[in-house]
Amino acid sequence: MRSMQSANILIIAAFLIGAARAANSNSTISVEEPTIVYAVFRYDPSKAAAAVAGGLYSIASLCLFTRLFMNKAWWGLCLPIASTLMSVGFFLRIPMAMNPNSLSILMVQQLLTLLPPAAYLAFNYILYGRFIVNCVDRRYSWIKPERVARYFVISDITTFLIQGGGGGLEASTKQTSQKLGSDILLAGLVLQTLSFAFFMILVARAWHGVLRDGFVLRQEPWGPIIWLLMFSSTAYMVRCIYRVIELGQGNGGYLVTHEIYFYLLDSLPLLIGICTYIIYWPTRYLEESAKPTNDMTERY
Numbered sequence: 001m002r003s004m005q006s007a008n009i010l011i012i013a014a015f016l017i018g019a020a021r022a023a024n025s026n027s028t029i030s031v032e033e034p035t036i037v038y039a040v041f042r043y044d045p046s047k048a049a050a051a052v053a054g055g056l057y058s059i060a061s062l063c064l065f066t067r068l069f070m071n072k073a074w075w076g077l078c079l080p081i082a083s084t085l086m087s088v089g090f091f092l093r094i095p096m097a098m099n100p101n102s103l104s105i106l107m108v109q110q111l112l113t114l115l116p117p118a119a120y121l122a123f124n125y126i127l128y129g130r131f132i133v134n135c136v137d138r139r140y141s142w143i144k145p146e147r148v149a150r151y152f153v154i155s156d157i158t159t160f161l162i163q164g165g166g167g168g169l170e171a172s173t174k175q176t177s178q179k180l181g182s183d184i185l186l187a188g189l190v191l192q193t194l195s196f197a198f199f200m201i202l203v204a205r206a207w208h209g210v211l212r213d214g215f216v217l218r219q220e221p222w223g224p225i226i227w228l229l230m231f232s233s234t235a236y237m238v239r240c241i242y243r244v245i246e247l248g249q250g251n252g253g254y255l256v257t258h259e260i261y262f263y264l265l266d267s268l269p270l271l272i273g274i275c276t277y278i279i280y281w282p283t284r285y286l287e288e289s290a291k292p293t294n295d296m297t298e299r300y
Contacts, residue, residue, distance in 0.1 A: 035100035050093035057087035082119030089113035135222035162188030235273035
């Protein structure tokens with residue numbers, strides 16, 4: 001356990017160093033011949049920072065796969081797979097910086113850094129449902145725990161489709177369509193953030209309920225699960241809020257034109273969230289506190 005904690009500290013420290021390198025190496029490209037990458041990011045992506053981020057996400061993915069296979073927790077497969085895809089997305093920032101006019105590299109890179117976080121959220125949705133059914137009582141959840149993951153994943157997909165539609169309009173050559181697309185894209189991000197905020201309220205409500213009924217979390221085998229859900233969800237929420245503010249500032253805003261914030265307020269919170277599960281893999285707490293009669297295995 002101590003070695004896992006030390007590894008997480010080293011991962012985060014290395015990430016911060018990489019972000020600092022990104023801040024110091026954001027040399028702008030000549031505006032006389034703007035490239036596709038410059039038009040999107042308004043800076044020259046740091047190859048060193050991308051390599052550090054890709055390497056650290058790869059290490060985190062390996063650790064998560066190890067945890068998953070050791071515990072045979074196949075229901076959590078979405079987490080290490082998404083982390084692996086995101087590491088590939090970071091590594092793609094290197095050829096993207098070397099080929100700034102390659103639209104295909106840019107699109108794949110964006111896809112692999114924007115979509116995987118949805119799987120991180122889905123992991124929390126699934127864990128919440130298993131926690132309620134396996135460990136406590138259904139009355140602590142406003143929504144049927146078996147349906148929580150389904151509802152919130154549908155919500156995330158819907159908001160992604162809204163964002164996709166807005167992004168398509170934003171690419172138009174007409175200024176009115178660009179403005180409309182930007183507004184739709186921002187609306188999709190806000191809705192996604194509100195959806196996840198509601199999920200955090202569900203977790204907080206369950207937390208309040210068990211405390212109200214006299215449970216002491218540190219004395220319960222399932223106690224760490226609530227802490228895991230709240231801590232990782234808070235880290236993910238930091239990223240959601242950052243994305244909303246970044247898009248709200250528009251193309252050319254302060255956040256979008258400074259790469260260091262992409263790493264510190266987007267990539268780092270996500271890394272902290274998933275690394276939490278490297279140290280405290282939830283299967284242990286679910287098994288130790290499983291109720292004698294539950295149908296979670298059949299339902300999930």
